[in-house]
Amino acid sequence: MNPFCETTKLPYLLPAKHHLTHLIILDAHERQLHPGVSVIITYLRQKFWIPSIRQVVIIRKCVICRKTDGKPYNAPDPPPLPKYRVDDAPPFSVTGVDFTGALYVKDKTGSETKAYICLFTCASTRAVHLELVPDLSEDSFLQAFRRFCSRMSVPKIMISDNASTYMAAANHIKRLFESDSLQSTLSHKGTQWQFIPKRSTWYSGWWERLIGLTKTTLKKIL
Template sequence: MNNRTWWNGPSFLQQGSENWPDLPTSFDVESANAERVKNSTTIVHSLVTTSRQVATPNIDLEAIISPERVKSSQRSEENLTAEGISKAKQIWTKTVRMQCFPQEWKELTKGIKEVRMKQIILYLDTQGIIRCKGRLGESSLSEGANNPILLPAKHKYTTSLISEYHKVVHHNGIRETLNAIRQTYWIIRGCESVKKVIRRCVLCLKFEGKPYTSSVQPDLPGERVSDGLPFIHTGVDFAGRLYVQSNSQQRKVYLCLYTCASTRAVHLEITEDLSAVSFLQSFRRFTSRRGLPSTILSDNAKTFKSASAEIKKIVRCEEVQTYMVNNQIQWKFIVEKAPWWGGFWERMVGITKRCLKKTIGRSTLTFEELRTIVVEIEGTINNHPLTYMYDDVEGVSQPLTPAHLIYGRQIIKGPSQRQFEIPNANKSLTRRAKYQFKLLNDFTRQWRREYLLGLREHSNCSREGHGQSRRTTVKPGDIVILKDDLTHRIW
């Protein structure tokens, strides 16, 4: 702190220039180019200008660097006045005018009162600011609303101004922000500029940001597009709990759902508990009526937390594993924390729950009554259409359903004699079996031609979020929210 050279500089500076030491100097062009700043920052306003055409505004440098403005390293708030802010805005506006509208400025300073730029008529006000001439001079609007100040679409000052007005309207939408700006300014392609700024608003992204879309979807697994027998590839899941009346008391039961991966058919079983024995009993009933599957698909054992920890014991039980191995059944689990891999059975679970909720409501049924309703819901779901119902002159066509692929007809109504009539009057079982086999093959071809081709399109790769285009990849500089399973949101 006591270094005189630090405070006063070299001693020869206090003497005349003739007494200054003669030191050799050298200038290296290559080293100077190496130190040249790349991507230099655009100077929005400078107190010193070398241009002779631009009139430098009168600035009181003494007022700026006056020590009275700083008291104990803290700026006095009394010196920040509305008049000073207004003058600063004028300086910024004039600087933007010279950088972005030099041609219009040149024409207006030559004596031309009005200059047309596309659909906008420009003129200079008394302060030398370019304004847009409106047609509402006789209205009660202010001067800024009737004749707003012209601003470019792509400029740092315009971006900062939009951000400031976006905060003024409490981070409201595009329309509210643009309406507040147009009370004073007219931004070229204003709606586009406001959208661009709001999309980058950190606070808006935090509360309204949409998740990134998934990457390009891979091919569907072979189980989903297999044209083999129904339930050859089966997904299994539990739903519940449900309550039944037994001896004037309520007890819990659970619903075990088996669904075919390709035909979307379902088979519903009620189990008294979540033990491995009850599951094996329901699985034996399922295989006795639907046949042994070659593949069983289910949630990962660690993802059964939503139902009960007892379900984990089912897939880990040695008795269950032995039964599957003895019957040459392969049990596959989906990836942990990837529930969309089991979307085809989760969808069926949702449909089943909706039917139960609307049918039973808050009623408490006996076990036999509940089992009857569950079987009826199973028949209803197996008759849901897989394809569209096309117009037919004869009126005999009907949409393809899972029941057609299992039984060869819809099971909730009797067969139509006109549709299922055998051309030949032969009543032999061999002829009947051949006809049934041909009928199932026809439905399989219809499934392959109409339903399977409908799975070809990608469902969610081209969706857009609210007010913004959704990308599939994250890029450096993007604002993201990290989601944790234990908490709702972590910023």
């Protein structure tokens, strides 16, 4: 005995592009508790025959399914890079600076102490200069900055986040550059300190990425 009922063996033929067909599909979708396309097709074919049914069963307009299965908005295309990132300028003309997290090292007595790496990176060439500092104080940073300028060059623009160390150092460097003795020597070389907007960490991605690479490399070789 054939287990299929009469409507399954002789289904009702429905036009694919008709409003009644659309309502029957929506009703089947709700009766089956908002399943996928294959489940709806299997349910409908027990009673109806719809030509090109897979092209007709469209559930992406269901509000409940969109709320539960919807994906987040795609990120918009990134804006063009700032002008200082693409200028053909000498290395470290525009420099970003940041500190790594604490690194635990042993001193001469064998006890464990903290140390930090001050990273200077060029905005256009992505060159990197590392300076080891014992702490995050203003004096330690200024010494690292002097060593950086001696090895590389005096940058025209320094960019950093809004850490208190950099704020104090920027004021200190500003007072330093305003002195008459230094102005006569650096008449054509001055450093302009810029801070990224507060609570906008994506502005510092071009040096934060290098911070992560530096820490990963150190962990591998040490």
